[in-house]
Amino acid sequence: xxxxxxxxxxxxxxxxxxxxxxxxxxxxxxxxxxxxxxxxxxxxxxxxxxxxxxxxxxxxxxxxxxxxxxxxxxxxxxxxxxxxxxxxxxxxxxxxxxxxxxxxxxxxxxxxxxxxxxxxxxxxxxxxxxxxxxxxxxxxxxxxxxxxxxxxxxxxxxxxxxxxxxxxxxxxxxxxxxxxxxxxxxxxxxxxxxxxxxxxxxxxxxxxxxxxxxxxxxxxxxxxxxxxxxxxxxxxxxxxxxxxxxxxxxxxxxxxxxxxxxxxxxxxxxxxxxxxxxxxxxxxxxxxxxxxxxxxxxxxxxxxxxxxxxxxxxxxxxxxxxxxxxxxxxxxxxxxxxxxxxxxxxxxxxxxxxxxx
DNA sequence: AACCCGTGGAT
DNA sequence: TATCCAAGGGT
Numbered sequence: 579x580x581x582x583x584x585x586x587x588x589x590x591x592x593x594x595x596x597x598x599x600x601x602x603x604x605x606x607x608x609x610x611x612x613x614x615x616x617x618x619x620x621x622x623x624x625x626x627x628x629x630x631x632x633x634x635x636x637x638x639x640x641x642x643x644x645x646x647x648x649x650x651x652x653x654x655x656x657x658x659x660x661x662x663x664x665x666x667x668x669x670x671x672x673x674x675x676x677x678x679x680x681x682x683x684x685x686x687x688x689x690x691x692x693x694x695x696x697x698x699x700x701x702x703x704x705x706x707x708x709x710x711x712x713x714x715x716x717x718x719x720x721x722x723x724x725x726x727x728x729x730x731x732x733x734x735x736x737x738x739x740x741x742x743x744x745x746x747x748x749x750x751x752x753x754x755x756x757x758x759x760x761x762x763x764x765x766x767x768x769x770x771x772x773x774x775x776x777x778x779x780x781x782x783x784x785x786x787x788x789x790x791x792x793x794x795x796x797x798x799x800x801x802x803x804x805x806x807x808x809x810x811x812x813x814x815x816x817x818x819x820x821x822x823x824x825x826x827x828x829x830x831x832x833x834x835x836x837x838x839x840x841x842x843x844x845x846x847x848x849x850x851x852x853x854x855x856x857x858x859x860x861x862x863x864x865x866x867x868x869x870x871x872x873x874x875x876x877x878x879x880x881x882x883x884x885x886x887x888x889x890x891x892x893x894x895x896x897x898x899x900x901x902x903x904x905x906x907x908x909x910x911x912x913x914x915x916x917x918x919x920x921x922x923x924x925x926x927x928x929x930x931x932x933x934x935x
Numbered sequence: 936a937a938c939c940c941g942t943g944g945a946t
Numbered sequence: 947t948a949t950c951c952a953a954g955g956g957t
Contacts, residue, residue: 624952722954778950778951887938
């Protein structure tokens with residue numbers, strides 16, 4: 579459903595810029611930043627992540643890695659530790675790979691849209707954000723904010739998470755883009771969506787664009803934008819055996835095509851269903867390390883973590899080994915090194931509940 | 936194209 | 947409590 583009213587489009591672009599100049603008070607550490615490295619860093623951190631959640635991570639990364647060279651030369655483990663808790667860990671992996679790629683090629687951040695887009699972890703949105711903010715190139719960003727604003731204002735019923743909807747949003751956003759000040763326009767669009775045209779309870783009464791907004795006029799604020807995807811939640815049960823021997827503990831880095839890649843964990847017993855404590859204690863791994871009825875075996879309370887489409891529930895079982903053993907892919911590491919390794923959120927819930935390991 | 940990948944705040 | 951969803955990208 580293409581939008582073909584030129585007057586309304588001009589009204590939109592003019593009002594968005596006017597709102598930005600007169601009313602936009604939103605402040606963030608990376609605003610007005612012109613260093614493409616720092617802009618890139620902020621954009622990767624902010625992918626599907628709230629500004630309030632990402633800001634502290636951004637500050638820590640910039641502080642620890644002031645240039646792309648610093649990041650490129652850092653050790654994987656150190657960078658993942660700094661990313662720990664932020665989620666979507668493929669972002670961290672791609673961030674490091676791209677930093678090393680840039681550093682290897684002279685350390686100069688790419689300047690062409692196509693070259694920025696070619697970086698791992700950089701898609702349509704992020705490439706447009708970088709080249710518009712850093713170099714003022716005319717590429718329109720389309721994020722959740724922009725899609726919502728456009729769907730509501732222009733009355734677009736095409737699902738914004740489908741191929742047709744994305745295509746339509748990109749062409750419309752590019753058409754509306756102020757080609758003289760693309761960086762400011764893009765910033766205006768996102769800030770307007772985040773602070774005025776919010777997902778729930780948008781501030782229509784004080785909106786500068788209210789006189790020509792389709793959704794407001796037709797009472798479709800809560801119906802737009804349209805999405806087609808529904809997330810399904812699957813349950814998983816993870817029981818962790820924390821096997822210590824002297825001053826060390828057995829851990830492992832997750833590498834399977836699954837959640838939490840590149841994060842560490844203890845000895846995992848996963849089940850497709852909830853296990854009762856007797857069932858759990860019957861497990862071969864438990865019986866192997868805690869033969870007989872072992873009164874020293876400590877079972878924690880139940881922990882649970884909700885991911886975007888999975889819910890992980892489980893417990894932690896502490897057992898002390900009397901001799902060093904070979905356990906599959908798990909390695910024995912000193913307890914004091916635990917704090918330097920990135921663990922899953924589920925495990926960190928448990929670790930934070932302990933005084934010492 | 937459909938599905939997968941985290942975490943936390945708001946309602 | 948359940949649901950939504952946030953400066954998306956990869957496969």
